[in-house]
Amino acid sequence: MILFNHMVEYQEQGDSTFRALADPTRRRMVERLSQKPCTVGELAEPLSMSFAGASKHVGVLEAAGIVRREKRGRERLCILQPKALFEMRDWVERYSRFWNARLDALDQALKEDSDE
């Protein structure tokens, strides 16, 4: 079943993205980074968090392909990389669209079912 294989593949691919964005701290970082690229320190400060902690979070975002780290002197500039996010949006879009069609059909089916 081609369709199913494709779904699974898609899911595996997006796994790190979903997990990365599951943490509210990391989502806040993403929001911050959507304004402009920041150094690790700049990301840590408003969260009142240690450099090491922030660095770990950035590592997770980086592994998910959401953020790219660029050496800049002795500091690291974190830059958003929207590709992974687009993929995630597509995943969600795919299913929500699918459901919409299904749900209409389902409501219909349930009604007919309860009529018998």
Add this chain to the structure above:
Amino acid sequence: MILFNHMVEYQEQGDSTFRALADPTRRRMVERLSQKPCTVGELAEPLSMSFAGASKHVGVLEAAGIVRREKRGRERLCILQPKALFEMRDWVERYSRFWNARLDALDQALKEDSDE
């Protein structure tokens, strides 16, 4: 700063949704449910998981508003509720769109910066 408040609110609201979909098992359930509504047992079986385990997962999806549980005789029918997913898609869409515009401007700025 109205915009920021709005973002945060949006994030808090979507928190349960993001966390719910962070788990691959629950994403597989969502995929399954996108085909047709299933009982808890039907969800548990293909994952070779206990009823209790599956029930917990459904509980998480239900708390996030992704799934609705409907009593049907002695079994519970789980039905997809796409609203939360749409909201999540919108969240991602908002940021990825925002970034796209930003990234263009940034590339430009960085180039000009390195020219100086």
Add this chain to the structure above:
DNA sequence: GTTATGTTCAACCACTGGGTTGACTAATTC
């Protein structure tokens, strides 16, 4: 070269969360 700054690494702690099992409830079947 020495000192200060930005970041990472390693070890560690506390907590969450996915999973199980076993007891319990509710509906179904005989």
Add this chain to the structure above:
DNA sequence: GAATTAGTCAACCCAGTGGTTGAACATAAC
């Protein structure tokens, strides 16, 4: 009514993770 089936609840176990601190490293500043 007794036995079976679907599901939930509570307690528990283990792995993963968010966070810390302290040491190490690289770059910048003096």
